Amino acid sequence: MDNIVAILKNIRPEFDYAGVDDFFARGMLDSFDLTVLVSSLEERFGISVDGVDIVPENFRSTEAIASLLRKYGATT
Amino acid sequence: MQINVLEYFVKTAERWPSKVAVADAQREWSFEYLSRRAEAIARQIVTLSNATNQPIAVYLPKTNEAIASILGVLFSGNCYAPLDVRAPVSRTQTILGQLEPILILTTRELGAQLQSECSDPLRFLILDDVQNNEGVIPDRWQQSIDTDPAYIIHTSGSTGKPKGVVITHRGVIDYIEWARDTFKIDEHCVIGNQAPLIFDNSTLDLYLCFACGATLHLTPEELFLFPVRLLEYLAEKSINFIFWVPSIMVAVADKSVLERVKDLRLEKILFAGEVMPAKHLNAWRARFPNSLFANLYGPTEITVDCSYYIVDRDLGDDEPVPIGRACRNSDILILNERNEACQVGERGELCVRGSSLAAGYWNQPAQTAAAFVQNPLNPHYPELIYRTGDLVFTNEKGEIIYVGRKDFQIKHMGYRIELGDIEHFALQVPGIRNSCVLYHMGKKEIVLVYEADANIDPGFIRTELGRNLPKYMWPTVFRFRPELPRTPNGKIDRQQLTTEYGK
Numbered sequence A: 001m002d003n004i005v006a007i008l009k010n011i012r013p014e015f016d017y018a019g020v021d022d023f024f025a026r027g028m029l030d031s032f033d034l035t036v037l038v039s040s041l042e043e044r045f046g047i048s049v050d051g052v053d054i055v056p057e058n059f060r061s062t063e064a065i066a067s068l069l070r071k072y073g074a075t076t
Numbered sequence B: 001m002q003i004n005v006l007e008y009f010v011k012t013a014e015r016w017p018s019k020v021a022v023a024d025a026q027r028e029w030s031f032e033y034l035s036r037r038a039e040a041i042a043r044q045i046v047t048l049s050n051a052t053n054q055p056i057a058v059y060l061p062k063t064n065e066a067i068a069s070i071l072g073v074l075f076s077g078n079c080y081a082p083l084d085v086r087a088p089v090s091r092t093q094t095i096l097g098q099l100e101p102i103l104i105l106t107t108r109e110l111g112a113q114l115q116s117e118c119s120d121p122l123r124f125l126i127l128d129d130v131q132n133n134e135g136v137i138p139d140r141w142q143q144s145i146d147t148d149p150a151y152i153i154h155t156s157g158s159t160g161k162p163k164g165v166v167i168t169h170r171g172v173i174d175y176i177e178w179a180r181d182t183f184k185i186d187e188h189c190v191i192g193n194q195a196p197l198i199f200d201n202s203t204l205d206l207y208l209c210f211a212c213g214a215t216l217h218l219t220p221e222e223l224f225l226f227p228v229r230l231l232e233y234l235a236e237k238s239i240n241f242i243f244w245v246p247s248i249m250v251a252v253a254d255k256s257v258l259e260r261v262k263d264l265r266l267e268k269i270l271f272a273g274e275v276m277p278a279k280h281l282n283a284w285r286a287r288f289p290n291s292l293f294a295n296l297y298g299p300t301e302i303t304v305d306c307s308y309y310i311v312d313r314d315l316g317d318d319e320p321v322p323i324g325r326a327c328r329n330s331d332i333l334i335l336n337e338r339n340e341a342c343q344v345g346e347r348g349e350l351c352v353r354g355s356s357l358a359a360g361y362w363n364q365p366a367q368t369a370a371a372f373v374q375n376p377l378n379p380h381y382p383e384l385i386y387r388t389g390d391l392v393f394t395n396e397k398g399e400i401i402y403v404g405r406k407d408f409q410i411k412h413m414g415y416r417i418e419l420g421d422i423e424h425f426a427l428q429v430p431g432i433r434n435s436c437v438l439y440h441m442g443k444k445e446i447v448l449v450y451e452a453d454a455n456i457d458p459g460f461i462r463t464e465l466g467r468n469l470p471k472y473m474w475p476t477v478f479r480f481r482p483e484l485p486r487t488p489n490g491k492i493d494r495q496q497l498t499t500e501y502g503k
Helices: A002-011 A031-045 A062-071 B006-015 B031-048 B064-075 B089-099 B108-117 B169-183 B202-212 B221-225 B227-236 B246-252 B255-260 B278-287 B365-371 B419-426 B458-465 B494-501
Strands: B020-023 B028-030 B055-058 B079-082 B103-106 B124-126 B149-155 B163-168 B190-193 B215-218 B241-244 B268-271 B292-297 B307-310 B330-335 B348-354 B372-374 B384-394 B400-405 B409-412 B415-418 B434-440 B445-451 B477-481
Touching (some): A002 A062, A031 B221, B020 B031, B055 B089, B064 B103, B149 B169, B227 B246, B330 B384, B365 B372, B415 B419, B419 B434, B419 B458, B434 B494
Parallel strands (some): B020 B215, B055 B079, B268 B292, B445 B477
Antiparallel strands (some): B292 B307, B372 B384, B409 B415
């Protein structure tokens, strides 16, 4: 989980992502951030995220991102 | 004879008053309502200023109100300059300083925010205060001629100063007449807009709505984050026409995504703004075998597009998608380094002549003179061409193929960016002594290589750059070097760094 928070923090240093329920509703991630986030996750965990998985439910919180990563067999 | 772009809108609003003209996330406006709103805004403008042919900034998010403001400015006999509400204030200030708009159209909230960060008083027209009262229909625009400016769009400049491209009524009419005929657009067209108003691709969407009575859906921007949601929106709104940037097309071009959503009615799929990879185009074509696909090409300075290729054959996944042939009433010259016309297969710079040429860069005579020059193939009388800086060649079929740039301009997510613009501001980040910004075409990454005493936290660099640069210009990859490689004459060795980090 700390990994994910660190990745997010690199993208938007002004926010504290830990424990937030919905990044999009709170304006903490936008289209440019999401693009960077997906490629950072792919690079860091050696996975390739499918287009159909790019839905808000999979990126709105650190828990959501962690469960997406689990689905791809990555260990966080 | 049509002189002013507003003639399109006035005729359409008379013909289909109750048809939906424009819809944003909140509301749908008919042509009649849009027209009433635009006239009300124009009445306010003319009571505040007697000027004509002067820029009026439109500082609004992409909403119905922004479209009404654009029309209102035109009704007042002036030209509109859309500004990015999400750009850092310092950049907006640079643009405003250069543009000297007679007014800024905005909301109370956005206006107050902008003013609070600017020391000089700005002249606003606050749209919250504009009532849709009945009144005289503003007619100042009817005195205009077709070489008068219709809009000014800003593009990145290589020294950290954006350039305001002045587009004439004649240029827009020339472009829209071509597009309407070529793609057979009529009132049944339902447009799913993607381009922000600060990006001139939006000109096609807006004016096909104004000229043909097409319905314009201002697709909520957050949908472009999520491919499946985006397609669901297209289905829900019965959208049959899109003109998008390849980056977005690529993001959606996943077989499982494209097939997930049923009931898509896309008939015409146009794209422009950057190179479209054939592989992704092929995925789209497989999903929409009966739809028309067209690759459009052109810099802002020649009114959106000057060439097009309607996909008419199977292209291999690695083949380049041609940018095709010149649009009707535009002429393309491909000139080699000796300023001679290139032969088939010979690389040269793409140059354009025609009614579509911009009038120049607003308040920037030197940059104007450098880019808009005498046609070297015509020594007989004054005739300007625009030098795009794009390198191309013509294949045996007579199609133009894009090769790359002569300089350090890139296209990222459809946005035109001068790498020098980013380097200029990277040097202002505390700790950075030298910088070189590269673009990795394959990964679509903006790579900042910087020289400093020690590695700097990327988050810090992003925050610092964010003071001056809009988000689409922020580097996505950061590489620290204690020293940047140099060429024998002491310049930063771009070649060397490109080999290491970019392609």
